[in-house]
Amino acid sequence: MLTRLTIRDFVLVDRLDLAPARGFGTLTGETGAGKSILVDALAFVLGERAEAGLVRAGGERAEVTAEFDLAALATVTDWLRANDFDADEGLLLRRVMDAGGRSRAYINGSPATLQQLREVAEALVDIHGQHAHQSLLRADAQRALLDTHGDLDALRGELGEAWRAWRAAESARAVAGENAEALAAERERLDWQVSELERLGFAGDEWSALNAEHRRLAHATSLIEGVRAALDLVADDESGSASRLDLAVERVDALLDVDPALAEAAELLRSAQVNLSESTSILRRYADRVDIDPQRLDEVERRIEATLDCARKYRVTPEGLPALLEVAKKRLAEIGETTDLAALDARVAATRTRYATLAQRLSESRATVAAALGTEVSRVMQQLALAGGRFEVALLPVSGGSANxxxxxxxxxxxxxxxxxxxxxxxxxxxxxxxxxxxIQVVTSQAARVPTLVFDEVDVGIGGGVAEVVGRLLRELGRERQVLCVTHLPQVAACADWQWRVLKENDASGVRSRLLTLDALGRVEEIARMLGGVEITAITRQHAEEMLTTGATD
Structure with a gap:
């Protein structure tokens, strides 16, 4: 449940630190004092869309923080871990908006997206706005409420996917029938292209190897002559570099006893001696291996020419030929699928059957949920001065079905x-x-799993005995949930377990809202104000005390 709500520079609120209790609580105050602002602040931190106008005049940024106890919310803890948020010490949601309208959100101290705020909020708080009854006139809102109440959202989502798969299969079948000639021509062209590329058999790394071999074969004579000339310079027994280096090593070594300072030079000469010996061996092996092979040179040149011809034909680089072959094969496979009318017909039938199966399951489940919802809402309506009224949920057939x-x-x-x-x-x-x-909201909230319910002046337009019934209904909800109701009705407020009062003040810094947590005496005064207006008499206070006593014992 919600354990703390902290608000800074939000609309008319400069600073508020609230600690909602368990059970049923009400938020009261004069019109325009800012009661609904607190609900707006909670909606803001839970990820609702917001504009820069929320920042209080003179403030740099609006900030709202909400803390929740997750003791009985294992699903939220699992969600936090799955999304890489800390899940060891409850839940802290924080959202900040600067005067320019830029918003940042945090979950347990880590940056988060608004979508993530909304996802986690679905399991935490259910807010029923004062204009919620208007949305009930929309068919999509009615369907969403019924499915959510019956825990049918997952089934409806699965059905939506089945519907789209069915439509896609029918579309593919129609396209195949309309474009049969064009697809046949494309398949013939691709067959010939794949055949040509496969005959060429060109590998992705072959081009660089071919060019390297061609350079070597084309310059074989100069390579052999150059290597042999180098060997003559190095390995000649009398005048070669090797003989001269050997002599130099002997003479410097003989001088080491006279001056050890020549040790470094001697070591370098010996290293050169070793390197020269190794390079001589490599040159000899190379000279023995390299051979003039006109036949192989001709083969390599023909291979290069065939590859270049093919690459120019298809307007790709030689290295791109293998990828072109794979694309052609993939497209051939796709055409094979799209021109296999029997397979397409089978896919249409399979996806249609899957949709029909899921649609039947959803229809049967909706019928059961609709009947139960109708009975429960009708029962509550009798208590709200709607005697004789009966609520029904009609399920009207949709020709051909739909994604819903x-x-x-x-x-x-x-x-x-x-x-x-x-x-x-x-x-x-x-x-x-x-x-x-x-x-409807009372009945559906009883079935909901969220621990905190917020009602923002949903009791507009009622009074008297009906208002008392509303208060008792909300108090009943508060026995199992945390319920907060913004209300202007004393009958509703008197049924609450706890009560806040919002005041609007004017000072040098401007207009601001302030909140008081009312004790027993404060609640009497606030209920009396709601009953009697400006002048509060002893009789009004007595009536307020009686209402509070009655509300607490119902």
Whole structure:
């Protein structure tokens, strides 16, 4: 759960250090005090998109840090390790944005991407915004909510891949039928090209070896003459360099007893003597090996000419011929697949069958989840002054299927404006829609795995006894989760286990929001303010105390 939220220079907030408790807590305050700013700050550190306007006037950068206890979140710990983040001491998320709009994010002190923040946030916090009911009018949002509630996202993703594979197979089959003549001509050309290149049999490293051998064969006479001349200069018995060097070594060695300073020169002369002897042996071996071979020279020249002709023909370098052969073979294989109509038909059938199997599984699972969701939401609706209303999830067939399955999801309401179930967008008024949205959120949150739930003024448009029911529902959620609700209703706030109050202040540095953690007396005063407005009477305080007592014992 969320254990600490630290905010610096975020919109109207200069400095806030918050420590949310377990259970159900409320955030109250006058309109415009900045209650929803705290929810925005939490959304910011969890990876939501943001603009430079979030930096408080006069501040250099906005910074939000959120700490979480991972004691019961082994999946998050596993995710941290899998993404190379430290996972030994809980979770610390930090996000900073400068006045220019540049944003940086960190997970346990290491740089992270916004996508990584969003990924880990999915297992930590579920935020229900005050305009969440508007998104429920969209078909895609309704389908996403149903699938997420039923833990069907993975199956829907698998089905989407099967759908795309089926479409791709059908497209390949259509293309093969339309381009049969062109593909046959291309295959004939490639067959001839592959045959020619394979007959040439040119290897990638052959070109440099061929040229080296050609140079050697073409200059064989001059090589032999030059080596033999060098041997005559070095190895002549009387006047050769070897004989003269031997004599020099003898004379310097004889002088070492007279002056040891000649030792270094003597050593160098002996090294030269050894090197000269080795080079002489190498030259003799070379002279014995090199031979004038006109026939081999002719073979090498014909090989070079054939290689150059082929390279010029296909407009590549000689070294590029082996790669050209591989490309041609690969394309031939592709054409073979795309022109094998029987194989293409079989692939279409196989991918269609896989899609149909997954689509049936998804449809059956959706039907089960839809029935249960309809029953649960209808039950909660009765408690929210929507007596007689019935919530249904209709699964409407989609001709030919889609990447999201064989049906479209539509939320429907019956019993509010007649007996027949009709689309949620066409039936519910603004106030009814808000309460239906709250019922859906309460039911789906009960099934969610995230430990922290945030409700941002989702109780707009209700009051009286309905507000008390909302408070009790949120308190019930708080028995198993950490629940934070931004509210303007005293009936909801009175049901909370703990309460914060947001104040807006003006000073020399400008307007800023400040937060108070309310004790028992503070909660009485805040509930009384929410009940009575500017003037708080003894009767108002007494009513506030009664509400708090009732809320705590429900």
């Amino acid at each position: 399955g064989d049906e479209q999801v539509e939320f429907r309401i019956a019993g509010l404006s007649g007996g027949e179930a009709r689309s949620l967008a066409k039936v519910a008024s603004g106030g009814e829609l808000s309460r239906i949205s709250l019922a």
